[in-house]
Amino acid sequence: MNKIMEDLDVTVAKIKPEERHILLCGGVPCLSVGCQKVKEAISRELSEHNLAEKVQVLEAGCIGNCKLGPTVIVYPEGIIYRRISEENAREIIEEHIIGGKLLEHLLHKDEKTEQAQHRREDMPFYSKQKRLVLRNCGVISTDIDSYMSNQGYAALAKALTELKPENVIEEVIRSGLRGRGGGGFPTGRKWQAAKDAEGSKKYIICNGDEGDPGAFMDRSIMEGDPHSVLEGLILAGYAVGAEQGFIYVRAEYPLAVRRLEAAIAEARKACFLGKNILKKGFNFDVEIRVGAGAFVCGEETALISSVEGTRGDPNPRPPFPVHKGVWGYPTVINNVETLANIPPIVLNGGDWFNAIGTENSKGTKVFALAGKVRHAGLIEVSMGTTLREVIFDIAGGVPNDKEFKAAQTGGPSGGCLSAEHLDLPLDYESLRAVGSIIGSGGLIVMDEDTCMVDVARYFSGFNREESCGKCTSCRIGTKRMLEVLEKITSGNGDEEDLEKLESLAKLIISSSLCGLGRSAPNPVLSTLKHFREEYMAHIKEKRCPAGVCPELTRHFILEDKCRSCGLCTKVCAEGAIIKEGKNYRINPDKCVDCTRCVQECPFKAIKGRKRKELARA
Amino acid sequence: MKRTVIKDKENYHELDNVLAKYKGKEGVLIKALQEAQEIYGYLSRDVLVHIAYELEVPLSEIYSVVSFYSLFKTEPSGKCHVEVCSGTACYVKGLKNILDYFEDELSLKPGEMTKDRKFSLSTVNCVGACSAAPVIKIGDELFGDITNQSLKQILEKHGHE
Numbered sequence: 007m008n009k010i011m012e013d014l015d016v017t018v019a020k021i022k023p024e025e026r027h028i029l030l031c032g033g034v035p036c037l038s039v040g041c042q043k044v045k046e047a048i049s050r051e052l053s054e055h056n057l058a059e060k061v062q063v064l065e066a067g068c069i070g071n072c073k074l075g076p077t078v079i080v081y082p083e084g085i086i087y088r089r090i091s092e093e094n095a096r097e098i099i100e101e102h103i104i105g106g107k108l109l110e111h112l113l114h115k116d117e118k119t120e121q122a123q124h125r126r127e128d129m130p131f132y133s134k135q136k137r138l139v140l141r142n143c144g145v146i147s148t149d150i151d152s153y154m155s156n157q158g159y160a161a162l163a164k165a166l167t168e169l170k171p172e173n174v175i176e177e178v179i180r181s182g183l184r185g186r187g188g189g190g191f192p193t194g195r196k197w198q199a200a201k202d203a204e205g206s207k208k209y210i211i212c213n214g215d216e217g218d219p220g221a222f223m224d225r226s227i228m229e230g231d232p233h234s235v236l237e238g239l240i241l242a243g244y245a246v247g248a249e250q251g252f253i254y255v256r257a258e259y260p261l262a263v264r265r266l267e268a269a270i271a272e273a274r275k276a277c278f279l280g281k282n283i284l285k286k287g288f289n290f291d292v293e294i295r296v297g298a299g300a301f302v303c304g305e306e307t308a309l310i311s312s313v314e315g316t317r318g319d320p321n322p323r324p325p326f327p328v329h330k331g332v333w334g335y336p337t338v339i340n341n342v343e344t345l346a347n348i349p350p351i352v353l354n355g356g357d358w359f360n361a362i363g364t365e366n367s368k369g370t371k372v373f374a375l376a377g378k379v380r381h382a383g384l385i386e387v388s389m390g391t392t393l394r395e396v397i398f399d400i401a402g403g404v405p406n407d408k409e410f411k412a413a414q415t416g417g418p419s420g421g422c423l424s425a426e427h428l429d430l431p432l433d434y435e436s437l438r439a440v441g442s443i444i445g446s447g448g449l450i451v452m453d454e455d456t457c458m459v460d461v462a463r464y465f466s467g468f469n470r471e472e473s474c475g476k477c478t479s480c481r482i483g484t485k486r487m488l489e490v491l492e493k494i495t496s497g498n499g500d501e502e503d504l505e506k507l508e509s510l511a512k513l514i515i516s517s518s519l520c521g522l523g524r525s526a527p528n529p530v531l532s533t534l535k536h537f538r539e540e541y542m543a544h545i546k547e548k549r550c551p552a553g554v555c556p557e558l559t560r561h562f563i564l565e566d567k568c569r570s571c572g573l574c575t576k577v578c579a580e581g582a583i584i585k586e587g588k589n590y591r592i593n594p595d596k597c598v599d600c601t602r603c604v605q606e607c608p609f610k611a612i613k614g615r616k617r618k619e620l621a622r623a
Numbered sequence: 624m625k626r627t628v629i630k631d632k633e634n635y636h637e638l639d640n641v642l643a644k645y646k647g648k649e650g651v652l653i654k655a656l657q658e659a660q661e662i663y664g665y666l667s668r669d670v671l672v673h674i675a676y677e678l679e680v681p682l683s684e685i686y687s688v689v690s691f692y693s694l695f696k697t698e699p700s701g702k703c704h705v706e707v708c709s710g711t712a713c714y715v716k717g718l719k720n721i722l723d724y725f726e727d728e729l730s731l732k733p734g735e736m737t738k739d740r741k742f743s744l745s746t747v748n749c750v751g752a753c754s755a756a757p758v759i760k761i762g763d764e765l766f767g768d769i770t771n772q773s774l775k776q777i778l779e780k781h782g783h784e
C-alpha cells in the first residue's frame with residue numbers, strides 16, 4: 007500500500023506541521039466577518055518583511071468556534087488568536103513571527119476564570135470533543151497535498167490493494183455506522199442491497215442538500231475537508247460497483263461547490279478519479295449537481311428527480327432507490343457526514359469505529375450549534391454525550407445570564423427538548439423516545455426570550471412553504487396547522503384548537519407520501535407536549551410569556567428586579583409608567599411599545615418585545 | 624416546435640453557447656436554467672421560450688421546473704438585491720427586526736423592489752452561517768451579526784442615502 011502511495015506522482019505535504027506557517031479559518035461565518043481582508047493584510051505584511059517565502063498563509067475549513075472569528079492559528083506553536091482585524095496583522099508578524107512574543111490581548115480568555123487560552127487543548131470547546139469526521143476541518147488546508155499528509159487517500163489505496171468490494175462492505179457493516187442525514191439506516195446494509203441489486207449501471211449520490219434551517223455541518227465538511235467526502239464516495243463506488251457518482255449540493259452553498267470542484271480536479275490529476283484508478287482497473291468519476299432551492303430535495307426520491315433534471319417531486323417507496331434510483335438504475339444515497347466517516351473506518355477497521363458511541367448508535371455526531379449559546383459553532387462528540395455537556399460544557403451555556411429554555415434538534419422534522427431533557431444522551435433512540443430526532447445535527451438553543459408557540463408557527467410556515475404539493479394531506483394539512491397556530495399567536499385561540507392541532511398532526515403523519523409530510527407536524531407535537539403551559543398562556547390569559555407575539559405583548563415590570571429608582575417614568579414620553587405605592591406599573595393602554603424604558607432601566611427590570619432593536623446576543 | 628415570441632435573436636448569443644453544451648443530454652434542464660439565470664439575472668418568458676425551443680423540451684415542463692424551485696426568478700431584481708436569511712437561528716436572533724428595518728427605511732417588503740430600482744428584498748432559506756446569525760447576503764457576499772447600525776452602514780455603502 008505504501009508503495010502505491012510512493013509511486014504516485016504527488017508531492018506529499020507541502021507544509022509539515024513543525025514548519026512555521028499561519029492558518030486562517032475560511033469558513034462561511036468567518037467570511038461574513040471579514041477574514042479575507044485579514045488574509046490579505048497578513049500576506050501584505052509578510053511580503054513587506056520579506057517573509058513571504060518562509061511563512062505560508064493557508065486557508066483552512068471551519069475551525070469550529072465561530073464566535074471567535076476571524077481566527078488565526080500560528081504554527082508550529084498552535085497559538086490561536088481570535089477576533090483578528092486587519093490592524094492586528096502587523097503585530098502578529100512583527101511581534102510574534104519575528105519577535106517571538108506572545109500577543110496576550112489577542113488570546114481568548116475564559117468567560118468565568120478570565121484565564122487566557124493559548125491553544126486548542128486549553129479550550130473546553132475543543133478538549134471535550136471527539137473529532138473523527140472533523141479530523142481535518144480547521145486543522146489543515148483544503149488542498150490534496152495537505153489531505154494526503156494526514157492519511158488522506160490511504161484508505162482508498164488500502165481498499166484497492168488489499169480488500170475486495172465485499173470486504174469493504176463487511177467492514178462498514180461491522181462498524182455499525184448509520185446514516186447521518188437523519189434517517190439512521192445502517193449504511194453497510196444499504197450498500198449490500200445496492201450491490202446485490204441487478205442493474206447494468208449503478209450510481210452513488212452524496213446528499214449535500216442540507217436544507218434544515220439551522221444546520222451547517224455538511225456545508226462545513228464539504229468546505230473544510232472536501233477530499234474526505236470524495237474519498238468516501240469513491241470507496242462507496244468501489245464497494246457497490248458503481249462507476250458514476252453525483253454530489254448534490256445546495257445552491258445556497260457556493261463556496262462548497264467551488265471547493266468540491268477544486269478537489270475533484272486535484273483528485274483526477276492524482277489518479278484517484280477517472281479511468282483505472284491507481285492502476286487497479288477500477289473506474290469511477292464524479293459530477294456535481296447544484297440544487298435550485300427546494301427543501302424537499304433532501305428526501306431521497308425527490309433528490310433523484312432533481313438529479314434527473316425535473317421537478318423535485320418525491321415518489322412512493324418501494325421501489326427503494328437501492329433497487330430503482332436514478333434513471334431506473336440501483337442508486338445509493340448517502341449523506342455527506344456518513345461518507346466522511348468511511349475513510350477512517352476502512353483504514354482502521356470496523357471494530358475500531360464500533361467501540362465508539364452507545365450500544366445502538368456508533369461513532370460520533372457532528373452538531374451545528376446556533377441560537378442563544380455563547381460559543382455557537384461546529385462541534386463533534388461521541389454518540390451518547392448528554393445535551394448538558396454539549397450546551398454548557400462545550401458551548402459555554404446561554405449568554406447574558408438568561409435561562410436555558412429549549413433546544414431544537416432535527417430542524418423542521420424534529421422537535422424541541424426542554425430543560426428536563428438536559429441529561430438525555432444524544433443518540434438516535436433516546437431522542438426519538440421524546441418526540442424529536444437527531445436529524446442531520448442542527449442544534450438551536452433557545453432562551454427565555456423565545457416563544458415556543460412562535461417557534462412551532464415558524465416551522466409550520468416553513469413546512470407549508472416547502473411542501474411540494476403532491477399529497478393533499480401535506481399540502482393542505484400544513485396550511486391548516488399554520489392557520490391554527492397563527493390564530494393562537496394573535497390571541498384568538500381557544501382550547502379546542504389544541505385538539506385540532508393534534509388530530510391534524512395525526513392525519514398528516516399517517517397519510518403523507520414522503521418524509522417531509524410525515525415529519526412536518528413534529529415541531530408542533532413536541533412543543534405541545536413539552537411546553538403546553540405556554541400554549542395555555544396564549545389561549546387562556548391572552549399573554550405571551552416570552553414577550554414575542556406582538557398582539558399579546560405588553561411591556562411589564564419585574565417586581566423582584568425593580569429598585570424603584572423612577573428612571574423609567576422620566577424617559578417614558580407617553581406617561582405610561584405609573585407609581586403605585588412603592589412599585590411601578592406600565593399602563594398598557596398608554597404604552598406604545600417604544601422600548602425606551604427597557605433600554606434605560608439599569609436593573610433590566612422591564613420586559614417586553616424589543617421591536618425596533620436588533621437583538622445581538 | 625414553432626416559436627411565437629422572438630424578439631432579437633442576437634441577444635441570445637451567450638445563452639446559445641450554454642445550450643449547445645447541453646443539447647441532447649439527459650437531466651440537464653436545471654443546469655441550463657441556472658446558467659441562463661446567471662447571464663440575465665432572471666428568467667424572462669422570452670428566455671424560457673428560447674430554451675424550450677433549443678433543448679426541445681415542452682415549455683410547460685420548463686415552467687413546472689422554474690416555478691418549483693425557489694431559486695429561479697421570473698422577475699428582475701433591483702441593482703442591489705438583499706437576501707435575508709430566514710433560517711431558525713436567524714429567526715430566533717432577530718430576522719423580524721431586519722425586515723422591520725427595511726420596511727421603515729425603504730418601505731420594502733420581501734419580494735418587492737424600490738421604485739428607483741435600487742434595492743430589492745427577499746428572504747432565503749438558511750444559508751448555513753447560523754453561528755453568525757442574523758445574516759444577510761448581497762450578491763455573493765455575506766454579512767453576519769447584523770445590527771441596526773451595521774445594516775445602516777451596509778446599505779449606505781450600496782447607495783442608500
